[in-house]
Amino acid sequence: MVRVDGVPLHVVAEGCGPVAVLSAGLAMAWFDWDAVAGLLVARGRTVVRFDRPGHGLSGPATAPVTAVGEARRIAGLLDALRLTGPATVVGHSIAGFHAEAFARLYPERTAALVLVDSSVEEAPRPVLPAALRTAAARALGRAVTAAGLPAALGPAVRRMTVRASRTGGGDPAERDLVRRCYRTARVWRGALLENAGYPDAAAEVLALRATHALAAPATVLAGHDGSGSRGALRWLARQADLADRLGARFEVAEPAGHLVMLDRPDQVARAVRHAADQDRA
Template sequence: MNRDATPELREHVSAPVVAGRRTRILDTGSGPVLLCSSGVASVLWDWLPLARLLRDRYRVVVVDRPGYAPGDPVTPELPTLEEEAARLVAVLDTLGITEPVTAVGHSFGAAVVEATARLHPGRVSGLVLLDGSVPEAEGTDHGVDAARAARRFRRATLPVALSRPVGLLWRALGPAVFTGSVPARRRVAASLGCRVLSEAASQSTMAASLRDLVGYRSCMHHLEELRATTPLPPRLPVLVVAANGRLPRRRPSAWVRHVLRQARALDREARVTTRVVSRSGHFVMLDRPVRTAELITEATGH
């Protein structure tokens, strides 16, 4: 990442109150709107390389997940796709964006933007799903009791995660986990300095990640239900991007085959284009930002 661009991008980060909750947002550039939604254990800064590449021709809006910004409280409520979709729409309203947008989702964020297109069809003109979650591959539990899971999280997991001993341990290990799990984050950390690493060591970021993991299967189950009951807008353009792993491969990985199978199912109700990105881990926008920017530009026609 160009170091000179980083301070300017940081100036475009704000934290307005959206639907009663402080929400950190990156809003930079001008042109057609790209609304970007992160996945589990992913923060706003993961989108910086892509935002820098696209801001000259798009208005790039990145929405941080609840609880991931420093100082944000981690509530015990587990995520639901209805609330996640409503939050994205509320962000658009807060920013005064009334025209339909291209919604870009990474990982779990892909499920969120798809749900937004299904539940709020007038607000979405296209979807870009970056290595998005695949319910059939990652496991859904049709018998999951979301209320029981929420109680366990509230009474046991969250108090332990926010305890002092765990906080001390996470402050020591958090930065290494943050950059070790996604090596490309080191470039972002180098450009932003201690800010990113201090956030990685934040107890709230860790606790919010655990909250999202606990609620993940229930959300995947609900995505399956939405696909059966609430269609996408007819002929909605959808770009499905699958990451084939950091090492060279002659054939698509098992994960890529799952993603492409899901894309074929979506093609029955939308206008789906698929692309496989080689030499990339799960975080495509960090591992291959230039290629990802090219694909988004190609898909939107801008």
């Protein structure tokens, strides 16, 4: 456990060599990167995985997540681990906002940026005020806690969500770890609170693009299930557009669902290594 900005963060740091920081999407945990981390460590990388507040084994979330705040959290985490050299920052889903914000705010600390099926919002327009969304998330968190839903349904919801977000099967995580994390109200509340701040984080990143250049080489790795459905092709087009806007290399992981790191860990690891090699070239 490492304390950053007063919040205890659960961190797993392993290996040696160039640093890669892996940050997972909404309601996911450090162990969802197990296969990717193993491949990177075996190829001479220092891999840092951490749980954001309210996720995994970290302390509870006390405020909605912001892109700038999470960028600063990553910097604080690297400081706490005394990893001062540039790092390849990898963000999955909503954590793509956080990783991009870090790369823009800390160019001297960024070796490369890798976005794994990242969230994309071309023109974020929050429908409700942030304060109202936050209050609703807190109220819903209290309600599901009072009803005992985390203990009763948490692990099952996790397993169903993972299965629906993959092309390669069910949830590979150890059942005791899933129970330890997802039976707690802390994780449910953390996910609700982070989701409440989603449109604001998207707007922050859009604003940063106008004021802070992206200096590091970037890769956008999009998951595709192999189908020709309109929704799947539309998602690929949005990911390709994101790569164009960032001047990033675009790559498709296929077949893969949204949880690309579970369906195609080998391809994610290669994308991280390739991005870091571009920086050193």
